Amino acid sequence: MIVVRLMGGVGNQMFQYAAGRALALRLEAPLRLDLSSFPDERGREFALGSLPLCAEVVTSAELECFPPVAAAPSGGRAARMLRRIACRVRGARRSGGPLRFREPHFHYASAFERLTGDVYLDGYWQSERYFAAASSTVAKELTLAEPQDARNAELAARILSSDSVSVHVRRGDYVHDPTLAGLYAELSPDWYRRAALMAASGLAAPEFFVFSDDPDWVRGHLDFGHPLTVVDHNAGAPLADMRLMSLCGRHVIANSSFSWWGAWLDRRPGAVVLAPAKWFGPRRARRRIDDLYPATWRRT
Structure with missing residues (x-):
């Protein structure tokens, strides 16, 4: 056992x-x-x-x-x-x-x-x-089985029919919980823009689908120069968001185990994943993190 x-x-x-x-x-x-x-x-x-x-x-x-x-x-x-x-x-x-x-x-x-x-x-x-x-x-x-509700089914169809790139923005407790201050690196809008453009490289018409616990911050700070949809209707149903993330063709993840799984569950060969090279903040800076990243993922 x-x-x-x-x-x-x-x-x-x-x-x-x-x-x-x-x-x-x-x-x-x-x-x-x-x-x-x-x-x-x-x-x-x-x-x-x-x-x-x-x-x-x-x-x-x-x-x-x-x-x-x-x-x-x-x-x-x-x-x-x-x-x-x-x-x-x-x-x-x-x-x-x-x-x-x-x-x-x-x-x-x-x-x-x-x-x-x-x-x-x-x-x-x-x-x-x-x-x-x-x-x-x-x-x-670890993949949420269908059926989905109508809104998620419609969004899944859009994702699968486009040059989709998932972007996960983790803020919430990383930013506002004082007990976590210094534990995790804070990813800037510039980092997200750079990673998003790297992930979309070579795509004819990239479309970004952004998942976040702070959608208002996303709307106010992120613009990748291509169509962007903030997915914010699955409050209280994180696995529904994760399934949508996994359907995207490419991925930009935060330093978060949630988006790690959203990208990993895309099991299609050649999946492109951009991950932050700096995962932890100064309080955990000495941790060895090489084993955290699958070999095919790119760090930036």
Whole structure:
């Protein structure tokens, strides 16, 4: 049995599900979802219930099978983390007993590949490398199924019949929540204009579809010199926006796991994705982020 803890917003939950699903497939084990983090301190809820997931909610009896996290050994913080993870992985391979595997750092943890037996996953797992081997399954299960409402169906048809470019603008809590100040890079209108023109390069008649939690800011600050539609009618239905994003032919994403998935779910060969090279602000500037980007994406 694989249990994965879901937490955070829509994009974070997708990363967690994807990692858990890939591990469950590799080990031929059932997947369980731990939803005990919801609602969280920011009022976020489990957001994937309308998707065709292949998992059930874990029971309290199943959770009791997993031992508590062991105390960290002495030494530097990084060394303690690595030794703790290595110890847990080795112990699981020896005994075959359940273990809790906590993500040791932001970049890809190769110890994930050596997990066996019953595993509880606790982390964010923000790298395609955790689920690349199961990408087709993950994409199918994290794509909102039809039918759509009439307005979204009409917009989807427009997107598919045009030289469409999706643009995601994340502001909201990044800008207005003081607890997040300095955690994420703030992307300027100039950055969006530059990235949008790069993404549209070579298109005969590009049409931009902009998705944002601050549509008024978009209308007041962004002009790409081509037709632009601000998609703002899916309030409270983020998966509907994500599906529309994935239908666009090219993508400009924000430093946001939500738009990461909007672009990644476009599984057509040769999809063009422009992503910010600077993902984090000064408080997280030392994080290694190379594993965050799929190999074919362009950073600017």
